[in-house]
Each structure stands twice: as C-alpha cells, then as structure tokens.
Amino acid sequence: MKNSALVLLLLLSFSFFKTQTKDIRYQPKEYVEITHTEWSKNATIYEVNVRQYTQEGTFKAFEKHLPRLKKMGVDIIWLMPIHPIGEKNRKGTLGSYYS
Numbered sequence: 001m002k003n004s005a006l007v008l009l010l011l012l013s014f015s016f017f018k019t020q021t022k023d024i025r026y027q028p029k030e031y032v033e034i035t036h037t038e039w040s041k042n043a044t045i046y047e048v049n050v051r052q053y054t055q056e057g058t059f060k061a062f063e064k065h066l067p068r069l070k071k072m073g074v075d076i077i078w079l080m081p082i083h084p085i086g087e088k089n090r091k092g093t094l095g096s097y098y099s
Contacts, residue, residue, distance in 0.1 A: 043075035049097070050082060 046069060054061035069077070085095040 039075070044073050045076045045078050046072075046074040047078040047080060049080040051080075051097075 051057040
C-alpha cells in the first residue's frame with residue numbers, strides 16, 4: 001500500500017512539473033532580452049563616494065553639489081557603498097567600503 005501511494009505521488013508530481021515547464025515564459029532563451037530607455041543609452045554616469053566627497057561626508061552636504069554635476073552633464077549618480085566599513089576580518093587598517 002505504501003509503495004503504490006509513493007508511485008502515485010511521484011506520477012502526480014511528474015505530471016505537475018511537466019505541465020509547468022510547457023509554458024514558454026519558463027523556457028530557456030538563447031540570450032537575455034534587455035530594453036533600455038532611450039535617454040539612458042548615451043547617459044553620463046558619475047560615481048560618488050559620499051563619505052569623501054565633502055568634508056562633512058553626508059548626503060546633505062553632497063546635495064549642494066548636484067546642480068554643478070548636472071551642469072557638467074551628469075545624468076546618473078552611482079553611489080558607492082554607504083554602510084559602515086566592517087571591523088571583523090578587515091583588510092589593512094582602513095578596511096574597504098565593499099566589505
């Protein structure tokens with residue numbers, strides 16, 4: 001009785017997964033399809049380390065520089081990590097923003 005219940009469960013599972021994979025949305029594709037908005041194709045990206053950009057090292061202090069960056073033609077601001085630098089297993093004395 002246990003074996004027949006197990007076989008039935010396996011058959012139901014197989015049929016369930018088989019019907020699930022027939023949906024074309026879940027089939028592998030040859031390449032990834034990405035669409036970009038038109039303005040982003042020629043956008044200028046500017047990376048900012050907020051902690052070191054101003055003496056205060058705050059977003060509020062950095063905010064004052066946004067009009068100048070916009071005038072320079074910056075379209076996208078890429079923020080470096082903003083979380084505290086890790087203490088545990090630190091590399092060197094300063095550590096890394098990416099740790």
